[in-house]
Amino acid sequence: MTRPGGNSAPVFECTVVTVSSRVIDDIIARLEEIGETLGEESMTILREAIDRGETVRPPDEKVVSQARRAVDKAIHLLSGLTSQ
Numbered sequence: 001m002t003r004p005g006g007n008s009a010p011v012f013e014c015t016v017v018t019v020s021s022r023v024i025d026d027i028i029a030r031l032e033e034i035g036e037t038l039g040e041e042s043m044t045i046l047r048e049a050i051d052r053g054e055t056v057r058p059p060d061e062k063v064v065s066q067a068r069r070a071v072d073k074a075i076h077l078l079s080g081l082t083s084q
Contacts (some may be wrong), residue, residue: 019081020042024078030076031071032075035071038064039068041064042061
């Protein structure tokens with residue numbers, strides 16, 4: 001499909017898909033549980049490192065914290081869908 005007037009640049013059509021807010025709310029609730037679990041695991045890793053006398057943040061805790069931030073971001077993004 002080309003633009004009117006002979007321009008050969010393609011025209012893309014968009015289809016709007018709506019997602020049930022009930023489904024999104026369910027996903028958000030599950031992500032919140034996952035985020036809490038990741039937070040608890042992060043604290044456990046730190047506590048165990050302290051108990052062992054470590055003075056450097058454990059690499060595993062860094063990864064778990066990064067995963068939690070990603071989950072929090074997903075929650076934030078999905079929350080925008082239900083507030084529209």
